[in-house]
Amino acid sequence: MKLVCPAGNLPALKAAVDQGADAVYIGFRDDTNARHFAGLNFDERRAADGITYAHACGTQVYAALNTYPQPAGWARWQAAVDRAAALGVDALIVADIGVMDYAVQRWPDLHLHLSVQGSATSEAAISFYHEHFNIRRAVLPRVLSIGQVRQVAANSPVPVEVFGFGSLCVMVEGRCLLSSYVTGRSPNTYGACSPASAVQWQETDAGLETRLNGVLIDRYAADEPSGYPTLCKGRFRVSGNTCYAIEEPTSLNTLALLPELQDMGVEAIKLEGRQRSPAYVDRVTRVWRAALDACRRDPKHYRPQDSWLAELAQVAEGSQTTLGAYHRPWQ
């Protein structure tokens, strides 16, 4: 299985390459990708430097162009496709049918991967993108159980890539409008969920409050660690109970599933976190490289090492990890 690692800037890209990533995925500095954060991502020159560096080490570079352009912004997405093709990326990660159509018409030799934002959870949906746009790989949303992943992997016309580690989307990617409902900006339209521009932190008598465009997402007592107000990971009231009604602040970690994923023919494991630091990328790439190598050598006796888990726990959101939807009881 190939290891696909995130990079939000050139130092992170170099860290991923140095630690043994098979591919690194990057985005440009605008709303054409789903990590549209201030100070993050690549301009043309940095992208060229990164691609040169990666290719010299035999590492591939993918460009994420995985948001949904509206007519008023279309030219930006078209320019981003052209830029990525001219830079010589190894694949474009795309979600929008219009963008795919443009890319195959204009750059027929450019490889397309279906983004997780494309919401394809079945071999039939993947077949649509394969037959019409010749996608070479599909990234599966984080909503399938391990048995369902096996089934899709077995029947898909193209190899699949799955998420291995990082922030956990509880909702099907590409179909979650919670962020735009609250802030006007969503991953689809703007490339960000719960954008920082809408976040308010306030000390009150009841504790530290985090709000998103005025909506109270959580409130922390003095002895509680506070977290970024990603809106599906706040505490809310349902039937009189106050709880993490949608999901706890937690990270996905599938180290334990590697032999199974390998056995079912999953082509690539993706690590989330283009918004994270080069130190994060360095650490998660190193751990996952070691894990994938160990799994490839001897899948029967593979077991996640305690030191790997400890390292990952240090960088996990909320300092806890889950198997997420892969593990049926989570659902």
Added chain:
Amino acid sequence: MNDPVPRLSLGPVLYLWSRETLLDFYARIADTPVEIVYLGETVCAKRRSLTSGDWLVLAHRLREAGKQVLLSTLTLLEAGSELGGLRRLCEQQDFPVEANDMAAVYYLAGVRPFVTGPAVNIYNARTLAVLARLGLQRWVLPLELSRDTLADLQAGRPAGVETEVFVYGRLPLAWSARCFTARAHGLPKDACLFRCMDYPDGLLLSTREDAPFLVLNGIQTQSARTMNLLGELDALRRLRVDVLRISPQFTGTAEVIELFHACLHGRRSVAGAQAELAGLMPLGPCDGYWNGGAGMECRQPAGAPERVP
């Protein structure tokens, strides 16, 4: 105004209602002026108040009552067995299909004309053109898109493709592998006991300061507020929108249809109808998406002057 009057549609029931409730509901709908009815389970494959055979019987009955009937597909597909059911639905010849996932589009494309629901992401003219070539007959504007984007899309709309806009109802905002209704009851999805049956308009989720926020409907999450574009009928008509969708709620759906119909045909003033409509919404209105803002926002208390965008 010379633009044609849009037709009214009724979206699929998004909640788990009992068989009797569903049959009574659609018997009542047969007598309303809604022209198009979408039928079927679009949220959770476990829900079986009606079998696929029951839905077909209902579809024929509504067609005999003069409605144009479409069968709607599941939105989030997970198990292989769901794919089989989807395929059969797409292959039946009696009724056109509303595709709510690209798997359904795959089965329908190039085979027979189809309609796409609001969860199929058509955000730009090029996407619309591709799907039109494959047989798209009508599309529903994705919920988070604004009037301005709709205007741009209408300007480049392929010939023969109709446009539908979700104008009334709680907004279906997200789908998950996890069942949040079961979670609220401490149950796993595989042993959910169909608790969503107890919440015919969804289970309210409020903030820690008790502000109503979202509604849990099994694996689907909705807005607590009800999208309401009754005040935008003139704009929708000027934009040559063909169909206006009303999403079912447990009580008052027929009244909502009557109010929209009366306003469309000039039998009621919008201001008067707004007051009545306000009494039918479970927790108040929103229209922020239409105005290009946050979906939960509400610009217009009835009669308020319109802000220039």
